[in-house]
Amino acid sequence: LEFRCVSPLCTVAEFLEERGGGRLLEDPLMERATAEIVAGDRPRHEVQRDIKVKERAREALAKKYCSARLSSEDVLNAIYSFSDNNSYLLFNRDPIDRMLSYFTAYFKPGSAEDGFSLAIQGGKGGARLTHNHERQYHYVLQSLTLWREISTDMFKLWFLAEQDMLREGNTYRLCDTGQGLNRVQSAPGVGRAMQAILTRCQQRIGSWVGSSVVHLGDHNVPNALMFIDKYTQVPRILNPVVGVLDAIPKLCRDPEVRQYIESAFGSEQDCIKEILADFCRHAFDGSGADNFFDAGSCIDGRLTSAWNWCSKLEKKHYYPVFKLAGFTGFDGDFK
Secondary structure, three states: OOOOOOOOOOOOOHHHHHHHHHHHHOOHHHHHOOOOOOOOOOHHHHHHHHHHHHHHHHHHHHHHHHOOOHHHHHHHHHHHHHHHHHHHHHHOOOHHHHHHHHHHHHHOOOOOOOOOOOOOOOOOOOOOOEEEEEHHHHHHHHHHHHHHHHHHOOOHHHHHHHHHOOOOOOOOOEEEEEOOOEEEOOOOHHHHHHHHHHHHHHHHHHHOOOOOOOOOOOOOOOHHHHHHHHHHOOOHHHHHHHHHHHHHHHHHHOOHHHHHHHHHHHHHHHHEEEEEEEEHHHOOOOOOOOOOOOOOOOOHHHHHHHHHHHOOHHHOHHHHHHHOOOOOOOOOOOO
């Protein structure tokens, strides 16, 4: 062909440096210009005020750094691109933070409340692992922490995934992996980054429960793109669950719904704990495959177990609470 089909990915930093605008990234106004505005339950006038502050910061930066080589539109495009990461973190990492907050608020490693122990036993309830309450607590905590760190570094991992897949000399095999024909290809860049993330989590937590094997370039995770796709599913699992937990106190404002929840679960708080305890037990129980290589306690098997829990949600006794909260599914729109 006499030309290369692949060109390097242009980052915001490279784009600005080439045009003499590298100092933009160090400007204190960048934090305000790229901050995500969360409405939540705040009054409308506060949200509108924050939006105007953000817009003024962007306009000020565009005016300050525009030049013959860097137009104001280029500056704004750089700011918008930089903001993409913050936007991603809001919708993908925040659900993990909220689940971690619920988890640490309702459960403690040293003691288990009657009826809400996290202990699991292989062969019961579909579990393939056997953990007492304390061990399962740490297993769930480290899994959620790992997912959080992966989400934080997702843009870096995506960058490395493209490099791994398009690198010259990194050949692939077209194989039937049990999930159809897939391109089985090594991903050394993503693999090294994942090992660094895993080491960081292990050092922060202080101990590690289960396997630390990361599947990459095999029939479980054939290539770097499949790896990225696998971990972008985390918010699709956690967002609906956290949304239901958030909605329960609001649902209980209705006398009839409160009566149902109190008769079925005992109290509003017990309803939250019942859902949370079942999720923390059986979304992290090693289920979802018939061997420990494909599921179990390995890094990727934890997500397999979580998806397996999602597939059985309709059979749970608390499923009506999900429907009352507006849940429609993990694969489609949800509130």
